[in-house]
Amino acid sequence: MKILFVSSEAHPLIKTGGLADVAGALSAALRALGCDLRLVLPGYPQAMDAGRKLRRVASLPVAAAPAGVTLWSAEIDDRDLPVYLIDAPGLFDRPGNPY
Numbered sequence: 001m002k003i004l005f006v007s008s009e010a011h012p013l014i015k016t017g018g019l020a021d022v023a024g025a026l027s028a029a030l031r032a033l034g035c036d037l038r039l040v041l042p043g044y045p046q047a048m049d050a051g052r053k054l055r056r057v058a059s060l061p062v063a064a065a066p067a068g069v070t071l072w073s074a075e076i077d078d079r080d081l082p083v084y085l086i087d088a089p090g091l092f093d094r095p096g097n098p099y
Helices: 018-032 045-050
Strands: 002-006 036-042 052-062 065-075 083-087
Touching: 002 018, 018 036, 045 083
Parallel strands: 002 036, 036 083
Antiparallel strands: 052 065, 065 083
16 A cells, blocks of 8 residues: 655654654554555754755745745654655744644
C-alpha cells in the first residue's frame, strides 16, 4: 500500500500537541508494517533545523508563495521514514509554533 501522510506537525521534527505524537508514531508504525509511506510537513524553521541530510528535490513557482516553494527531503532520527518538507518562506518562515 502506498500512503502519502500529510500533517501540520510530526514528532520529532515539530510538536505542539497530540497531533505530532500521532503523526510521528503512526507514520513510523505503518512504515514498519511494510507500507510505502512518505511523510510531508510544512518547512517551519524548527522542522528545517531538526531535519538531517536535507536535499533539494524540486523548486516550484506557486501563486500563494511569491518567493516560490522548495521541496526538501530529510531524515529524522534513525527511522527508515522518507520525509518531505515544503519550504515556502512567505508562508512558514516565522518564529514560534505552527499555529
